[in-house]
Amino acid sequence: MAPPTETLTAERILEATEEVLRRHGPAKATVVDVARALGVSHGSVYRHFRTKAALREAVTKRWLDRTAQKLAVIVAGDGAPEELLRAWLAALFEAKRHKAGDDPELFATYTVLTDENGTVVGEHIADLTGQLTRIITAGAGSGTFSVSDPAAAARAVFQATGRFHDPCYAREWTAPGVDEEFTAVVDLLIRGLSSPSP
Template structure:
């Protein structure tokens, strides 16, 4: 049987497993290559540096959230409902990442600290999604704001406690869902005519 073709996606999958097993301090490109059964030079043909590989795996991890949320952005239906669902889905996605695999979450928090540009692109994407929903609400006459982009930035900042990883220890506290719903409902009331 012929070996599988080495693709960036296969490398990123293996990298995630190596990071899960060894953590960011000990995981090496050689470990990734060994997991794939190839030379480390083969990995470097796809990712020129260890930093590039770590940034790519971090972007892949963050993009999973963006992709889940983009479905809500493109859904039919009233903008206020989509904004309500989008904010709830962002909170749930981040909470699951932190709670379902705490070791991998801690690993990614280390990588995110090394990959500022990746995080900036992620935040820009999320704020762009919010802008799209808010613009739809303005077009429907449901939301009123002179600047949907500025409002999206404000909404993202105002809900930071429910998606910024620095708040992850709070996400399992009793009452956090009620706190989230109160902030979300306040934002929605503030946007309405």
């Protein structure tokens, strides 16, 4: 239990919520459980998050944002567009695979929460495809990629690699040969982006 003198912040509440979700799962975790873990009244939690749904949405966003922030570092980095695209896709796959493998209980919980929070998921996908668009735009500008609509190409790349980041495929992420399959898909996409338009 947290010391009562410590200031209650939204971040502390989200950390506690994550732990409560890990322990109890999304069906049984309550705001009262979160408040108990923090050593405060449930009213104190509601002052930061007006409803249980708002709290669950915020904790889902926080979880998704961790991946987006790691990937944003790659987008901002130096390197040829092809290298950045490969690194970005590999980092996305690795981040999702780690989330599924390192903490399967929490991953299962977040799978339920992302199904509940379509808006948050939509914003996350828009953020990720926006990052891809920046990489592909840079590639088109340098002549590395031959695309007339980088945003459409980014959406296509994201969809084409779905097997390696969409949680519904999580059971396949540790299958023998999956890394080779990932590399083959990325190689194919890079060749497609680099090919002159007809």
